[in-house]
Amino acid sequence: MHRSALALAGLLAAALLLLPLAAAAADPRPGEITEYQGQKLSPYDRHYDNSIKGAQKIDRQAYRLEVGGLVDKPLSLSYPEILALASQTRVENMPCVEGWDERLLFQGVAVADLLALAGARPQGSTVIFRAADGYSSALPLAYVQKAQVLLAYKVNGLELGIRRGFPLQVVAPHKLGYKWVKWVTAVELTDQPHLGYWEKKGYSDQADTPR
Ligand SMILES: Nc1nc2c(c(=O)[nH]1)N[C@H]1C(S)=C(S)[C@@H](COP(=O)(O)O)O[C@H]1N2
Ligand SMILES: [Mo]
Numbered sequence: 001m002h003r004s005a006l007a008l009a010g011l012l013a014a015a016l017l018l019l020p021l022a023a024a025a026a027d028p029r030p031g032e033i034t035e036y037q038g039q040k041l042s043p044y045d046r047h048y049d050n051s052i053k054g055a056q057k058i059d060r061q062a063y064r065l066e067v068g069g070l071v072d073k074p075l076s077l078s079y080p081e082i083l084a085l086a087s088q089t090r091v092e093n094m095p096c097v098e099g100w101d102e103r104l105l106f107q108g109v110a111v112a113d114l115l116a117l118a119g120a121r122p123q124g125s126t127v128i129f130r131a132a133d134g135y136s137s138a139l140p141l142a143y144v145q146k147a148q149v150l151l152a153y154k155v156n157g158l159e160l161g162i163r164r165g166f167p168l169q170v171v172a173p174h175k176l177g178y179k180w181v182k183w184v185t186a187v188e189l190t191d192q193p194h195l196g197y198w199e200k201k202g203y204s205d206q207a208d209t210p211r
Contacts, residue, residue: 072119096177108152124189137196
């Protein structure tokens with residue numbers, strides 16, 4: 001009894017000592033943008049990783065983004081080819097169902113532009129995003145166009161590292177985090193509904209968030 005009370009007090013003291021360390025924001029990386037047009041950004045570096053199979057290592061030279069499905073001219077784009085396309089830069093908030101948010105500055109290519117480039121056929125209604133870890137998620141084409149969904153290659157001004165989803169992460173404004181596919185390898189236009197990894201397990205396919 002006495003000993004366990006002492007041990008408990010020791011644990012509490014240790015926790016109190018470590019608390020300020022855990023709460024302190026990570027130092028920004030060299031060149032990291034921390035504020036944009038008056039908005040404070042979440043840090044690029046954070047400690048958790050909730051992805052289904054951990055970070056995926058994608059070879060920069062061998063990488064191709066496939067854009068296919070209901071298109072007339074399927075694309076197979078290298079990383080430099082993607083960087084050479086017209087891009088957009090925007091702050092967006094990503095809310096996870098686990099209860100946390102990240103407000104980050106993204107730069108990337110509009111998925112609607114890629115589909116137009118590939119000659120999207122009019123019967124396409126759903127856009128599927130597939131990733132190197134076998135993960136997938138889908139979004140309605142109308143939403144992809146209206147919300148200007150991006151395939152981002154930069155976060156807070158920095159190239160996406162392997163934990164951030166190198167080379168590309170989906171940026172899906174006002175949708176929950178599980179729509180924000182990382183390590184994207186393929187974009188597929190279809191006229192069929194598609195339930196992604198978490199959607200198949202019962203999470204909402206709409207995944208709308210008021211935030
Ligand atoms: N390929 C892939 N993408 C994924 C996931 C995953 O497991 N695999 N997890 C999703 C979930 S549930 C969330 S909340 C976000 C987390 O993104 P972040 O690491 O950029 O914060 O990634 C999403 N994209
Ligand atoms: Mo999530």
